[in-house]
Amino acid sequence: MKxxxxxxxxxxxxxASSGVLIADxxxxxxxxxxxxxxxxxxxxVENADNLxxxxxxxxxxxxxxxxxxxxxxxxxxxxxxLLQQRLNNAIANRNAVVTFSGGxxxxxxxxxxxxxxxxxxxxxxxxxxxxxxxxxxYYVYLRHFLYRPFKKLKEFAxxxxxxxxxxxxxxxxxxxxxxxxxxxxxxxxxxKTARQKIIExxxxxxxxxxxxxxxxxxxxxxxxxxxELLELTETDNKKLAHIxxxxxxxxxxxxxxxxxxTSSLEDLSELKVDLTDIKSCQVQxxxxxxxxLKKATFKNNAPDCLIKGDxxxxxxxxxxxxxxxxxxxxxEIKISFTLDDNFLVVTIEDNGxxxxxxxVPLLTHKFYRGKNASGKxxxxxxxxxxxxxxxxxxxxxxxxQETDGFKIEIxxxxx
Numbered sequence: 001m002k003x004x005x006x007x008x009x010x011x012x013x014x015x016a017s018s019g020v021l022i023a024d025x026x027x028x029x030x031x032x033x034x035x036x037x038x039x040x041x042x043x044x045v046e047n048a049d050n051l052x053x054x055x056x057x058x059x060x061x062x063x064x065x066x067x068x069x070x071x072x073x074x075x076x077x078x079x080x081x082l083l084q085q086r087l088n089n090a091i092a093n094r095n096a097v098v099t100f101s102g103g104x105x106x107x108x109x110x111x112x113x114x115x116x117x118x119x120x121x122x123x124x125x126x127x128x129x130x131x132x133x134x135x136x137x138y139y140v141y142l143r144h145f146l147y148r149p150f151k152k153l154k155e156f157a158x159x160x161x162x163x164x165x166x167x168x169x170x171x172x173x174x175x176x177x178x179x180x181x182x183x184x185x186x187x188x189x190x191x192k193t194a195r196q197k198i199i200e201x202x203x204x205x206x207x208x209x210x211x212x213x214x215x216x217x218x219x220x221x222x223x224x225x226x227x228e229l230l231e232l233t234e235t236d237n238k239k240l241a242h243i244x245x246x247x248x249x250x251x252x253x254x255x256x257x258x259x260x261x262t263s264s265l266e267d268l269s270e271l272k273v274d275l276t277d278i279k280s281c282q283v284q285x286x287x288x289x290x291x292x293l294k295k296a297t298f299k300n301n302a303p304d305c306l307i308k309g310d311x312x313x314x315x316x317x318x319x320x321x322x323x324x325x326x327x328x329x330x331x332e333i334k335i336s337f338t339l340d341d342n343f344l345v346v347t348i349e350d351n352g353x354x355x356x357x358x359x360v361p362l363l364t365h366k367f368y369r370g371k372n373a374s375g376k377x378x379x380x381x382x383x384x385x386x387x388x389x390x391x392x393x394x395x396x397x398x399x400x401q402e403t404d405g406f407k408i409e410i411x412x413x414x415x
Contacts, residue, residue: 033096033109034059042098045073045105066103076108156184165192213257220257224250224292251292255323273310273392277415280305280337280344283314287335287346290318293326296333296348303337306415307344313389314412317397320382321348321408328352329405343395343411352406360401 041062063074069083081089086106090097096107159167165188227246234240280302287296325333329350338345364387383399390397396411 033107038096038098038107038109041107042100042105045102046100061108063106063108064103065106068103072103153184156188160188160191165195209260213260216257217254220250220253224254247292251323251326273313273389275308275310275393277306278309278311278314280307282311283307283309283344283346283412284337286311286315287318287322290315290322291333295326296322296335299334299336301337302344302346303339305339305344307412308415309393309395309412310389313393317386317389317410318346318348320386321410324382325350325352325406328355340411342414344414346410346412347407348410349402349407350405353401353404355401355406357401360399363399364397 037059041058041060044058045064058075061074061076063076063078063086064072065083065086066072067083069081069086071078071080078086083104087097087104090106094109096109098105098107156167167188224247227243227250231240231243231247234243281304284298284302322333325348329352331351334349336347336349338347363383366381366384383397387397390410394413396409398409398411400407400409
C-alpha cells in the first residue's frame with residue numbers, strides 16, 4: 001500500500017510539471033503583438049497636448065517615462081524604479097519598448113503583465129487537474145481491466161498447484177484476457193479429467209491385484225491341504241521330506257501373494273477392522289492356527305478375559321510374526337500370556353540373534369528390511385502391517401532384540 005501511495009505522489013508531481021510546460025507552451029507559443037495597436041498608442045502619446053489628461057481606450061496597458069526615468073503616465077499604476085531597470089524588465093517580460101520624442105513608451109504585450117498572470121495560472125491549474133484526472137482514470141482502468149484479472153489468474157494458479165481442481169475460474173465479457181482466462185479453465189478441466197483417470201486406473205490395478213491374489217491363493221490352499229493329507233498317510237521318510245518341502249513352498253507362495261496385495265495399497269485405510277469382543281481362549285486358538293509347522297509352544301494358557309479385536313486381522317498379525325520366526329530363527333518359538341493394566345500381552349520369543357540393535361525401531365517402517373533379510377523372500381511389509389492393524393484395534397506392537405533371541409509383545413486392549 002505504501003508503494004502505491006508513493007507512486008501516485010510521483011505521478012502527481014510529474015503531471016504538475018507537465019502542466020506547467022504545456023501551459024507555458026500554450027500561452028507563449030506563436031504569440032505576435034498587435035503592431036497596429038502599439039503604433040496607435042505611440043501616435044496618441046506623441047500628439048497629446050497634456051499627458052496628465054490622457055485618456056485610454058487601448059487593448060494594452062502601457063507606461064510612459066521620460067529620458068530620466070520619471071513616469072509621466074501609466075495605465076496600471078507602475079511603481080517608481082530606475083530607467084534602465086524598467087527597460088530591462090520590459091525586455092525580460094517580452095513587452096514592447098517604443099521610443100518617442102519625450103522618452104519611452106513601455107507597452108505591456110508580454111504574458112506576465114496585467115491579466116496575463118491570472119490567465120497563465122488558470123491554464124496551469126486547469127491542465128494539471130485535467131492530467132491528474134486522466135492519470136487517475138487510467139489507473140482505475142488498469143486496475144479493473146488488467147490488475148484484477150491477473151490477480152484472479154494468480155489465485156487460480158495457486159489453487160491448481162494445491163490440487164483444488166473443482167474451483168471454476170470466473171469469466172466476464174469485459175475481461176481483456178478472456179481467451180487467456182478460458183484457456184486456464186480448460187487446463188483445469190483437463191487436469192481434473194487426467195487426475196480422475198489416474199485414480200480410476202489405480203483402482204482398477206488394485207482390483208486386478210486383489211482378484212489375482214485371491215485366484216492364486218485358492219489353488220495354493222488346495223495344494224497345501226493335499227500335502228497335509230499325504231503327510232498323514234505317508235510312512236516313507238524320503239517322501240515325507242518332499243511333502244514337507246511342498247508345504248514350505250506353499251507357505252512362501254502364500255506370503256508372497258499377501259505381500260503383493262498389500263504393497264499395492266497406498267495406505268492401510270483400505271484394510272478394514274471390525275472390532276468385536278473376543279475371548280482369550282479364541283486368541284490362543286488363532287495363534288495355534290497361524291503356526292502350520294507347529295514350532296510354537298505355549299508356556300502358559302491365556303488368562304480368562306475379553307479383548308477388543310478382529311479375528312481375521314489378528315490371524316494376519318500372528319501369521320506374519322510367526323512366519324518371520326520361521327525365516328529368521330531355527331529353533332522353538334515360545335509364546336506366553338500376561339495381563340498388564342488394560343492389556344492382554346502376548347509375548348512371542350524365538351532364538352533369532354542376527355538383527356542389529358539399531359535396526360529394531362525401523363522394523364515397523366514400510367518396506368524396511370534388516371541386514372539379516374539378505375537372500376530371504378519378503379517385501380518388508382509384515383511388521384508394518386501388523387503395527388498398523390494393532391493401532392486400528394487400540395493395541396500395540398513392541399519389538400525387542402534380546403541377547404538370547406528376538407522378542408515381540410502384542411498388547412491386546414481389554415474390552
